[in-house]
Amino acid sequence: MIVIQDLCKVYHGGFGADTVALDGISLTVEDGEFVAIMGPSGSGKSTLMNILGCLDTPTSGQYFLDGEDVAQLDDDELADIRNLRLGFVFQSFNLLPRATVMRNVLLPLMYSTIKKSDRYERAYTAMDAAGIPEDLWYHKSNELSGGQMQRVAIARALVDDPSLILADEPTGNLDTKTGEHILSTFQRLNDEGRTVVLITHEPDVAEHAKRIVHVQDGKILSDEAVVQQRRAWEVSIDAS
Amino acid sequence: MRLDDVLEETAFSVSSNKVRSALTILGIVVGIASVIVMVAIGQGAQASITNSINQAGSNLIMVMPGFGGGGGAVRGARGSALSLTEEDAQAIQSQVQGVSAVSEERSTREQVIAGANNTNTQIMGATPAYATVHKVEVAQGQFIQPDNVASVARVAVLGPTTRDDLFGTDANAVGKRVRINGIDFLVIGVTVSKGGSGFNNQDDMIYAPLTSVQQLLVGDSHLSEISVEADSANDITSVEQQITTLLLSRHKISDPTQADFNVLSQSDIAATATTITGTFTIVLASIAGISLLVGGIGIMNMMLTAVTERTREIGLRKAVGARRADISVQFLAESVALTFLGGLIGVLLGIGMSAGLTAFAGISTQVSIPSVLLAAGVSIGIGVVFGYYPALRASGMNPVEALRYQ
Numbered sequence: 224m225i226v227i228q229d230l231c232k233v234y235h236g237g238f239g240a241d242t243v244a245l246d247g248i249s250l251t252v253e254d255g256e257f258v259a260i261m262g263p264s265g266s267g268k269s270t271l272m273n274i275l276g277c278l279d280t281p282t283s284g285q286y287f288l289d290g291e292d293v294a295q296l297d298d299d300e301l302a303d304i305r306n307l308r309l310g311f312v313f314q315s316f317n318l319l320p321r322a323t324v325m326r327n328v329l330l331p332l333m334y335s336t337i338k339k340s341d342r343y344e345r346a347y348t349a350m351d352a353a354g355i356p357e358d359l360w361y362h363k364s365n366e367l368s369g370g371q372m373q374r375v376a377i378a379r380a381l382v383d384d385p386s387l388i389l390a391d392e393p394t395g396n397l398d399t400k401t402g403e404h405i406l407s408t409f410q411r412l413n414d415e416g417r418t419v420v421l422i423t424h425e426p427d428v429a430e431h432a433k434r435i436v437h438v439q440d441g442k443i444l445s446d447e448a449v450v451q452q453r454r455a456w457e458v459s460i461d462a463s
Numbered sequence: 464m465r466l467d468d469v470l471e472e473t474a475f476s477v478s479s480n481k482v483r484s485a486l487t488i489l490g491i492v493v494g495i496a497s498v499i500v501m502v503a504i505g506q507g508a509q510a511s512i513t514n515s516i517n518q519a520g521s522n523l524i525m526v527m528p529g530f531g532g533g534g535g536a537v538r539g540a541r542g543s544a545l546s547l548t549e550e551d552a553q554a555i556q557s558q559v560q561g562v563s564a565v566s567e568e569r570s571t572r573e574q575v576i577a578g579a580n581n582t583n584t585q586i587m588g589a590t591p592a593y594a595t596v597h598k599v600e601v602a603q604g605q606f607i608q609p610d611n612v613a614s615v616a617r618v619a620v621l622g623p624t625t626r627d628d629l630f631g632t633d634a635n636a637v638g639k640r641v642r643i644n645g646i647d648f649l650v651i652g653v654t655v656s657k658g659g660s661g662f663n664n665q666d667d668m669i670y671a672p673l674t675s676v677q678q679l680l681v682g683d684s685h686l687s688e689i690s691v692e693a694d695s696a697n698d699i700t701s702v703e704q705q706i707t708t709l710l711l712s713r714h715k716i717s718d719p720t721q722a723d724f725n726v727l728s729q730s731d732i733a734a735t736a737t738t739i740t741g742t743f744t745i746v747l748a749s750i751a752g753i754s755l756l757v758g759g760i761g762i763m764n765m766m767l768t769a770v771t772e773r774t775r776e777i778g779l780r781k782a783v784g785a786r787r788a789d790i791s792v793q794f795l796a797e798s799v800a801l802t803f804l805g806g807l808i809g810v811l812l813g814i815g816m817s818a819g820l821t822a823f824a825g826i827s828t829q830v831s832i833p834s835v836l837l838a839a840g841v842s843i844g845i846g847v848v849f850g851y852y853p854a855l856r857a858s859g860m861n862p863v864e865a866l867r868y869q
Contacts, residue, residue: 278862306784317779321479331783333468
């Protein structure tokens with residue numbers, strides 16, 4: 224469960240020009256929710272995402288992740304949280320280009336205490352869950368299509384079996400059809416009980432979530448449940 | 464992060480950028496190889512000089528006359544004084560403790576003729592003790608015998624080079640005659656080559672009985688050198704002191720600085736030679752060391768480029784849970800792996816080049832184990848030193864900015 228209270232983030236620019244990215248945001252995300260955070264660029268949604276992902280620390284305010292005050296943690300403890308409890312999916316995939324799919328998926332496990340003998344089992348499960356066909360497992364990741372790459376990134380996010388998946392514009396670099404396939408994967412993961420927080424500026428994408436939070440100028444504009452969740456097309460794995 | 468994971472990541476990263484890795488380690492390879500070759504050349508020179516000094520005889524002490532010209536202001540050449548006599552030699556033999564053999568010598572240079580050939584060479588007036596003290600062996604015939612000395616015999620033993628000059632390469636000279644200063648000498652032996660070179664070459668020499676040289680060639684009874692063999696290396700210093708004391712009293716000289724003779728041991732010469740070749744080795748190794756330093760800077764440059772180039776990767780690794788230490792260890796391991804690999808190739812190349820220099824260029828080399836170990840250690844050290852800063856930069860990156868880096 225995520226609880227943030229009165230979260231502020233100020234970037235100190237040169238010549239006294241401070242930028243307020245987040246201006247007192249409070250938000251609670253229950254376990255099992257599928258939340259879309261929407262807003263135009265510069266609204267502070269990416270900053271919010273980075274703080275939620277323990278990649279960045281707030282200037283003021285509090286962030287409790289599963290009841291734990293994240294502000295109290297040091298660098299290494301934050302790294303462990305990112306490793307074990309969070310899964311990231313980025314707009315630009317961020318795969319290791321020369322490495323195989325398998326290697327990319329195994330990457331987070333290298334920084335965990337999971338036994339080497341269990342790692343491949345976990346990777347197979349994650350790749351299945353992300354919908355990566357078996358014949359791609361040992362392909363180089365830069366030989367894949369955009370949709371396939373994003374599936375690898377999802378598998379990588381899933382491999383440590385996190386409770387919270389943070390997706391930053393996961394469909395931003397994909398065409399509409401491929402984007403739908405990726406969104407259907409997120410919906411399936413959410414159906415299986417994982418919490419998904421998705422950042423987007425496209426209303427079409429946001430409608431796939433169960434709840435939409437609008438952010439503008441570092442403040443929450445609106446926070447409402449989606450009346451009719453838009454289900455992505457259930458598609459066969461090969462299509463993407 | 465487990466050690467095997469670190470090694471796997473390192474192997475992956477080094478091998479996925481083969482050309483660049485190869486070019487980077489080239490600097491280290493050249494540096495390490497040149498250090499090894501240079502040290503091998505220096506050590507080889509040292510070994511061959513020490514060897515040739517020792518070939519002149521072991522535990523050898525040389526007593527030579529001082530400056531000629533008497534007590535006046537004008538000095539003659541060092542060694543030109545006629546101050547050493549056979550009585551001095553006999554006194555050393557009988558009164559100095561720890562002496563195993565004493566060789567009385569009188570040398571001169573003469574034009575030597577044999578048939579149509581002639582040469583100018585050193586004529587060494589020797590006694591049988593010469594062969595013992597100077598480790599001279601005879602290949603054919605015999606060396607100067609006691610009765611040759613007693614009877615002022617006109618016999619000669621040729622060095623192999625002199626034999627070649629006078630009679631042709633490897634010709635049989637024993638039983639033939641050579642003409643020295645107009646006097647015929649019968650060749651009774653040829654010595655075994657000692658492989659010397661330059662002046663005072665023991666292969667380019669004619670040995671004749673001491674008395675014959677003194678009476679027939681130079682016309683006086685002085686000695687040009689007394690060579691003393693000590694019982695053991697430990698006796699050398701004591702024998703040197705005893706000889707000095709004895710000769711000072713025999714020559715009635717109270718001030719040692721006014722001595723009309725010089726006592727020099729082989730170890731003194733060897734020590735001087737070692738100092739010279741040691742300096743030579745250090746100079747060579749320093750020059751090679753500079754190239755190693757340049758190689759190290761190359762590693763740092765490459766690692767810094769890699770850190771910049773892989774900024775997004777670093778951000779990603781941090782996002783999926785890499786700690787600071789994981790990142791720095793990864794980059795440090797990479798630079799150490801590169802330098803270690805470079806060091807390894809460099810050592811092999813250095814050993815190969817040293818062997819090649821000896822085989823094809825005839826330069827004597829000696830690859831020393833310490834220099835190989837040092838080179839290997841230094842190459843790993845370079846990896847740590849020059850990889851540390853890039854690794855620190857990588858681990859200190861802010862993950863948000865690193866992920867956003869284009």
